[in-house]
Amino acid sequence: MSDSIDTRTPLQLSHLPAQFIGREAEQDALTEAFGVDEDSRLQNYHVYGRRGTGKTHLLQRFLTTFPPTFTTCYVSGVRHDTQYKALERLYQLLTGTSLGTGHHVADIQRKIKDQITLPTVVVVDEVDFLLLNDGDDLLYYLTRLENTAVITVSANRSTLEDAVDDRTYSTFQPQLLTLNDYTTNEARQILADRARKALQPQSLERAALTYITETTQNIAIAVTWLREAAETAENQVTQSLAQEVEVAAYHKYVRTLLHRFTTHHRRLYNTISRLEQVEQPPFTTGTVYREYSERCETAGVASLSERRISDFLTHLELLDLIEATYHRGGSRGKTREIRRVNWNSRPGSEETG
DNA sequence: CGTCCACCGGAAAATAGGGAGG
DNA sequence: CCTCCCTATTTTCCGGTGGACG
Numbered sequence: 001m002s003d004s005i006d007t008r009t010p011l012q013l014s015h016l017p018a019q020f021i022g023r024e025a026e027q028d029a030l031t032e033a034f035g036v037d038e039d040s041r042l043q044n045y046h047v048y049g050r051r052g053t054g055k056t057h058l059l060q061r062f063l064t065t066f067p068p069t070f071t072t073c074y075v076s077g078v079r080h081d082t083q084y085k086a087l088e089r090l091y092q093l094l095t096g097t098s099l100g101t102g103h104h105v106a107d108i109q110r111k112i113k114d115q116i117t118l119p120t121v122v123v124v125d126e127v128d129f130l131l132l133n134d135g136d137d138l139l140y141y142l143t144r145l146e147n148t149a150v151i152t153v154s155a156n157r158s159t160l161e162d163a164v165d166d167r168t169y170s171t172f173q174p175q176l177l178t179l180n181d182y183t184t185n186e187a188r189q190i191l192a193d194r195a196r197k198a199l200q201p202q203s204l205e206r207a208a209l210t211y212i213t214e215t216t217q218n219i220a221i222a223v224t225w226l227r228e229a230a231e232t233a234e235n236q237v238t239q240s241l242a243q244e245v246e247v248a249a250y251h252k253y254v255r256t257l258l259h260r261f262t263t264h265h266r267r268l269y270n271t272i273s274r275l276e277q278v279e280q281p282p283f284t285t286g287t288v289y290r291e292y293s294e295r296c297e298t299a300g301v302a303s304l305s306e307r308r309i310s311d312f313l314t315h316l317e318l319l320d321l322i323e324a325t326y327h328r329g330g331s332r333g334k335t336r337e338i339r340r341v342n343w344n345s346r347p348g349s350e351e352t353g
Numbered sequence: 354c355g356t357c358c359a360c361c362g363g364a365a366a367a368t369a370g371g372g373a374g375g
Numbered sequence: 376c377c378t379c380c381c382t383a384t385t386t387t388c389c390g391g392t393g394g395a396c397g
Binding site: 099100101102103284285286306307310311326327328329330331332333334335336 | 373
């Protein structure tokens with residue numbers, strides 16, 4: 001990497017740009033709905049948008065707009081995928097002390113309730129992972145707290161109406177906010193804005209940006225890709241360089257996504273990748289599992305049960321890393337047909353599919 | 354109409370650990 | 376330290392599914 005290229009903060013995924021390109025309308029909608037500046041109107045929201053559409057940034061930014069007369073909490077359903085973990089996290093945010101494991105859920109619920117004195121906004125990001133476990137009970141509890149607004153965030157469900165109990169939804173009743181995919185134009189502006197702050201003016205070829213943002217509108221992928229290219233570049237990020245590092249960049253994106261999961265999740269994903277190099281997808285669950293077990297054996301690691309791996313496949317599906325068509329029965333039995341998701345939206349650039 | 358495929362996915366149990374009170 | 380209550384992770388168990396095929 002050359003000295004003329006600065007790949008620090010603006011090209012990190014966690015970087016919150018000063019200007020939030022392309023989501024002004026959604027930001028205004030939330031601000032207005034909550035009446036942050038005037039009389040506050042707490043209300044529940046469900047925010048939906050595919051991966052890399054700025055949901056997390058939108059809400060983290062939104063939470064910072066509240067004055068100190070509010071309490072705001074951000075909880076990730078990936079890191080806190082059970083009611084207990086989410087509540088423990090919430091308690092930690094409210095009091096600064098962590099409880100550890102071993103307590104009664106009802107006790108923590110009571111403690112949290114006692115802590116809530118100011119109007120409180122709780123963002124539950126990646127809510128789908130909670131809903132795989134007992135997230136329903138969490139939402140039931142949260143939506144029944146007084147003086148509290150709940151904002152759920154999902155990359156998979158545009159509504160939670162049929163994902164939670166009626167008793168939960170009846171008090172939840174969220175406003176719906178959908179973030180559409182960025183256009184290639186918006187994606188290019190966002191990337192250009194970050195590049196401008198991180199890179200020397202001449203070190204980025206315009207065509208490289210165009211190539212990246214026409215390939216993917218997922219900003220998380222695009223930023224990872226640009227950073228990968230910048231780190232590889234001698235002195236300029238060109239289109240051909242972007243093409244060269246395309247696969248490596250996507251792998252890097254996958255690694256960051258799977259970072260918070262177990263080694264078995266990563267091994268499972270790698271198993272499917274390798275299967276695709278040998279054989280035409282899709283693969284049934286059994287095929288994937290047998291291959292996974294073999295890889296475990298080769299690595300000298302105990303393999304998890306098929307039941308467990310079935311759940312992990314669902315995780316990969318929620319992460320939009322694989323897609324599965326479900327067969328509820330029939331001649332081929334009850335199974336899933338699994339293939340990796342093709343990240344690139346260029347028509348006909350790979351084999352037909 | 355019965356059987357079979359090839360898992361799904363719910364439920365319970367096994368295992369390993371923590372916290373509070375006596 | 377013991378007991379009894381929790382949680383977390385994973386395994387074991389098993390009924391259920393719905394087209395094809397005999």
